[in-house]
Amino acid sequence: MRPLTDEETKTMFEKLSKYIGENIKLLIDRPDGTYCFRLHNDRVYYMSEKILKLATNISRDKLVSVGTCFGKFTKTQKFRLHITALDFLAPYAKFKVWVKPGSEQSFLYGNHIMKSGLGRITENTSQYQGVVVYSMSDVPLGFGVAAKTTQECRKVDPMAIVVFHQADIGEYIRSEDTLT
Amino acid sequence: MGRKLDPSMRVKRGPGRKARKQKGAETELSKFLVDDEGPKKLSSRGRKRAVKRTQVTKKPKQEEKHQKGFSDENSEWLKPAQRKRKIEECEEDEDSDSQWEEEDDDDVVKDLDHKGMAKDIDDDDDEEMVDDYGADEGDEQDSDGEELLPIEKAARKQKKQTSMKPDSDDDDDDDEEEEKKDLKEDEEEEDTVQANIDETEQFKLPAAADRAKEGLLLMDLQTIHQRIKDNVDVLSHFSEKREEGKERSEYLSLLRSDLCTYYSYNPFLISKLMDLFSLSELIDFLEANEIHRPVTIRTNTLKTRRRDLAQALINRGVNLDPLGKWSKTGLVIYDSSVPIGATPEYLAGQYMLQGASSFLPVMALSPQEGESVLDMSAAPGGKTTYMAQLMRNTGMIVANDANAERLKSVVGNIHRLGVTNAVICNYDGRQFPKVMGGFDRVLLDAPCSGTGVISKDPAVKTNKDEADILRSAHLQKELILSAIDSVNADSSTGGYLVYSTCSIMVEENEWVVDYALKKRNVKLVPAGLDFGKEGFTRFKERRFHPSLKLSRRFYPHSHNMDGFFVAKLKKLSNTIPTAVKETENEEESTKMETAASSEQIQKPESKEQKPASTKAKSNMGKKLKLKQNKSGTPIITKKAGVKSENKKSDGPKKAKIAKLDGKTSKKVEKPVKKQKVKELNGDSTKEVVKEKKKGSQFEKKNIMKKKNLKKRMGKNKFKKLKNILGQDESGQ
Numbered sequence: 001m002r003p004l005t006d007e008e009t010k011t012m013f014e015k016l017s018k019y020i021g022e023n024i025k026l027l028i029d030r031p032d033g034t035y036c037f038r039l040h041n042d043r044v045y046y047m048s049e050k051i052l053k054l055a056t057n058i059s060r061d062k063l064v065s066v067g068t069c070f071g072k073f074t075k076t077q078k079f080r081l082h083i084t085a086l087d088f089l090a091p092y093a094k095f096k097v098w099v100k101p102g103s104e105q106s107f108l109y110g111n112h113i114m115k116s117g118l119g120r121i122t123e124n125t126s127q128y129q130g131v132v133v134y135s136m137s138d139v140p141l142g143f144g145v146a147a148k149t150t151q152e153c154r155k156v157d158p159m160a161i162v163v164f165h166q167a168d169i170g171e172y173i174r175s176e177d178t179l180t
Numbered sequence: 181m182g183r184k185l186d187p188s189m190r191v192k193r194g195p196g197r198k199a200r201k202q203k204g205a206e207t208e209l210s211k212f213l214v215d216d217e218g219p220k221k222l223s224s225r226g227r228k229r230a231v232k233r234t235q236v237t238k239k240p241k242q243e244e245k246h247q248k249g250f251s252d253e254n255s256e257w258l259k260p261a262q263r264k265r266k267i268e269e270c271e272e273d274e275d276s277d278s279q280w281e282e283e284d285d286d287d288v289v290k291d292l293d294h295k296g297m298a299k300d301i302d303d304d305d306d307e308e309m310v311d312d313y314g315a316d317e318g319d320e321q322d323s324d325g326e327e328l329l330p331i332e333k334a335a336r337k338q339k340k341q342t343s344m345k346p347d348s349d350d351d352d353d354d355d356e357e358e359e360k361k362d363l364k365e366d367e368e369e370e371d372t373v374q375a376n377i378d379e380t381e382q383f384k385l386p387a388a389a390d391r392a393k394e395g396l397l398l399m400d401l402q403t404i405h406q407r408i409k410d411n412v413d414v415l416s417h418f419s420e421k422r423e424e425g426k427e428r429s430e431y432l433s434l435l436r437s438d439l440c441t442y443y444s445y446n447p448f449l450i451s452k453l454m455d456l457f458s459l460s461e462l463i464d465f466l467e468a469n470e471i472h473r474p475v476t477i478r479t480n481t482l483k484t485r486r487r488d489l490a491q492a493l494i495n496r497g498v499n500l501d502p503l504g505k506w507s508k509t510g511l512v513i514y515d516s517s518v519p520i521g522a523t524p525e526y527l528a529g530q531y532m533l534q535g536a537s538s539f540l541p542v543m544a545l546s547p548q549e550g551e552s553v554l555d556m557s558a559a560p561g562g563k564t565t566y567m568a569q570l571m572r573n574t575g576m577i578v579a580n581d582a583n584a585e586r587l588k589s590v591v592g593n594i595h596r597l598g599v600t601n602a603v604i605c606n607y608d609g610r611q612f613p614k615v616m617g618g619f620d621r622v623l624l625d626a627p628c629s630g631t632g633v634i635s636k637d638p639a640v641k642t643n644k645d646e647a648d649i650l651r652s653a654h655l656q657k658e659l660i661l662s663a664i665d666s667v668n669a670d671s672s673t674g675g676y677l678v679y680s681t682c683s684i685m686v687e688e689n690e691w692v693v694d695y696a697l698k699k700r701n702v703k704l705v706p707a708g709l710d711f712g713k714e715g716f717t718r719f720k721e722r723r724f725h726p727s728l729k730l731s732r733r734f735y736p737h738s739h740n741m742d743g744f745f746v747a748k749l750k751k752l753s754n755t756i757p758t759a760v761k762e763t764e765n766e767e768e769s770t771k772m773e774t775a776a777s778s779e780q781i782q783k784p785e786s787k788e789q790k791p792a793s794t795k796a797k798s799n800m801g802k803k804l805k806l807k808q809n810k811s812g813t814p815i816i817t818k819k820a821g822v823k824s825e826n827k828k829s830d831g832p833k834k835a836k837i838a839k840l841d842g843k844t845s846k847k848v849e850k851p852v853k854k855q856k857v858k859e860l861n862g863d864s865t866k867e868v869v870k871e872k873k874k875g876s877q878f879e880k881k882n883i884m885k886k887k888n889l890k891k892r893m894g895k896n897k898f899k900k901l902k903n904i905l906g907q908d909e910s911g912q
Contacts, residue, residue, distance in 0.1 A: 032574075047600070048600075048601070050576060051576055051601060051602075051603055054552070054576055054578070054603060054616070055603045057615060057616045058603065058605045058607075058615060058616070059615075062605050062606045062607055063603075063604075063605050063606075064584075064587050064590075064591060064604040064605055064606055065591045065594070065602075065603070065604040066603050066604070067600055067601075067602070067603075068595060068600055069591075069595065084595040087598045104524060108524065108527065135524060137492075139524060139525075139528045140528070141524070141528075169524070169527035169528055169529075169596075170527055172527055172592055172595075172596045173521075173522060173527070176588060176589065176592045177588060179588065179591050179592050179595060180587070180588050180591045
């Protein structure tokens, strides 16, 4: 387990800020203690300092996971955000999309969201903006990228894709193995 | 055009053919059912029949031939099929109206056994077939002397006949009829004050030859089941119902083999279960293992409330109820129109699918906020996440499992349920004190034979044998010792270990806990679970510590949850008792002094020479390792800020001193001595303060401690350590 290098930190924060903007500092300075990011086996883990201390006792090959996994760095050093980070993205999300109950299941299977399934969308969403997807009962379902701006969403036909799927909670069942 | 119906010209019609036939049940019954006991009044047909019965058997053959036999050369062996319905033949007779299918009834009632009856039926082919519900089988007294409806009487007779089945199946077919007739006669003769007619038939043990034959014959399950029931009945009222000359063991062995066949267990497991349960309970247990326990879920209070979750699930079409008074987060699912493991609420981490019995060890452990907890056998993560929600994501949980594949599900569950204070690692549980120690609480849900969850995994019925159970028990003993060593006894809020298994075997439960009680300074405390059976304090030839009755056992047939065992232990001291109990007091006093002196020297070096002591550890055998290790075992490898070290190494010495002298005065002397020794090493001030504090602490503990704290070291070992110490001092 090692701290992130500057470059890695930059890449990761860039990705995160797409979804939560400048609220990243809220992730680090929390009222209940300092939290930090650490890298282990190409995955980024978010944990409090107390747990960090404990985890250093465990040998590298035996350590499986610490705190919460946010995502991983691919072989080409791109950062990919995992669904496991949803709990931290959702409260700080800047742009949100609500999905109608009928298309909830479709999104949970990994499909993109079409205009017909779109319930609500925050104003001034720019194109290719990172968004967090919610159900109508305000349960976070995952996140994605807006395919159209809010204005365009109003005009476009019902079969057009409005949100590209990136991660959804259905992955806990579909791809359990990739979580570790 | 059709004929016009002229109402005025309608012809009055009297009772027709069909009207004649349907007279009503009472009229028909009255023809053959008599209330009195007197000899039956036979009709003309009946008399004819009686005559026929007394005649020679040749006659029936002739009659048959005459009526329906085949006229060709096959007539001898080729018999015409029995026609079930004979309505056409009896039109002429007066009684033909009331013809029912006696044969039909007989087949249903009497089975293969009643070939005698069948013969009679053949005779009376063209005769009337009157349905007497089997009433002419023999006269029977009304047991209570009450007026019974004729149909009830007939039903009783029928019952009697069916209860004859278990015996007759065992005997040869040839003997069936005769036996049956004998029994009938007996029934008629004996005084019938019987509340339950089924008991009139004595359960006969089949002879050994018959049983061997059974192995080749395929017996149907119905008969085996009936036999089991009868056998259990006999065994529970053995003195009244036993057969003369048959031993109890014979009945038991028959029961054992029947249970194995009927429920598909291997004989070893059945014998074990017979030792554990009384016979009626055993049947309940086996039956309960055939059906699944109800599906239960646990609300994740980190994300939602039980009320809200229940509402959301009901809206999806799930039929559920709160689990019980004992749980505030459990829900039991009766049925569901959606897969309960794939609802959006499940994916959002609002609940976890978990068996009801798995709630229990965590409830017993009750981790508090801010504590450090270890879960040694964590997969698939249900208990770990429950602990995290009880701790409200504060403190720290280490979830460990030896199986890397199953750890993936732990990771998944932890992330899904939003647990942030967990570290997941993949060690063998037995290595644990070395990796990390000093936990406030430890949960050990040990891997076991799984005899409590047979309903989930029926393969356990056949693939477990003596070796498997003992192997599990051995592993569990090692694990429980490691778990105990990982607990910090001096924790301000904790010092508890919960040991649980999903097995009902005594070897894996009480025996393991008893072993731990002998080997470590721990004691059993109440688990805080107010339901469940108490653990055994003795079983067959084994005797356990009386406090074992604080542990709890759960069974599928009595609590409707998977079989489980939970025991909560409190660690009293971080020291490890080194010698065997028997030689307690005598040897102590003689060897104390030598031990104490060697200890003094050993102590300072043990503090600084952890690598040396670990080396020593590896050289020596396990037992000695423990002796050496007592000061070093529960210690985290980090030296910074670990003041508990001092406490631990002071402990045995203090205790020894107390035992040696029994006086407080000398205690004062000894610490002075110790101080001197420590001053050499240059960390005196802290020690002095600590020692004084510890004196009082350990006095209390010594009262509780009854274990021997003898510390023995071999001569060579002592020399070695002395040398090491010498080197170190010179190094300084």
